[in-house]
Amino acid sequence: MLQNRVDPFGNLIKTKARGAWMGNRGVIHNENQEILRPFKLKAWIICKLQFKGRHRKIMSPNRWTELFFLDEATAFAAGHRPCFECRREDAGKFKTFWLKGNPEYAFDKKTSIQKIDEIMHGERIDRQGSKVVFEEDVHSLPNGCFVLHNDGPFLVLNKMLLPWSPSGYLQGIPFPQVGKVSVLTPKSVVNAFRAGYLPEMAVVLS
Structure with a gap:
């Protein structure tokens, strides 16, 4: 079993x-x-499982390391964003909503995605290699975000918190009545969700 699955942290x-x-x-990997x-790179991306019939042997020597996510919301919480090669439309949509949600950077559509990667890199991991989190009222968070609750990762969806597991989400619980939570999804990505980007989630929306 390979160490190639990514959790929300x-x-x-x-x-x-x-x-x-x-x-x-x-x-x-070695x-x-x-x-x-x-x-190794500051560009952490989310790719399709299949693209143009390409076939890769997992963790081949000197080739980029294939990582896997339960869903797109998990990938975003970890600090990844859509790939501009295999997911060009989604990547363009994400960039558009990221720009709309984060006007304080004064970026525009001509801004290189590498500039956004630089911002996201500082929001995902600190100099000690630890996960960066921030505090916010859970009631203000958009669907698709992840928060820390009872020491575990929970998905925010329709005023519920759904506990994450590698195989899928468990029974959800209502939002706590008051108080702030630690948010795992990078702040600028949360703002992109607020601006209109809805990540794919491994749940059935009602």
Whole structure:
């Protein structure tokens, strides 16, 4: 079993559960298919599982490391964003909503995605390699965000908190009445969700 599944904290874990999306942080494994580092690139991306009939052998030597996510919401919480090659339409849509939700940076449509990657990198992990979180009232958060509750990751969806597991979401609980929560999804991504980007989630919306 390979250590190539990503949880909402951005950790790389081992699990038999399969993912709906693939991801990339550069070459982070060795010839023995062992993870050496959490990332090599600041561009952490979310890719389709299949694209133009390409076939890859997982964790081939000197090739970028294939990572996998339960759903897009999990990938965003970890700090990834859509790939501009295999998901050009979604990537363009995300950039548009990111720009709309984060006007304080004075970026525009001509701004390179690398500039956004720089912002997101500072929001996902600190200099000690720890997950960056911020505090916010849970009632103000849009669907698709992840928060820390009872020491675990929970998805925000329709005023409910759904506990995450590698195989899917468990029974949800109502929002707490008062108080702030620690948000796992990077702040600028939360703003992009507020502006209109709705991530794919492995749940049935009613």
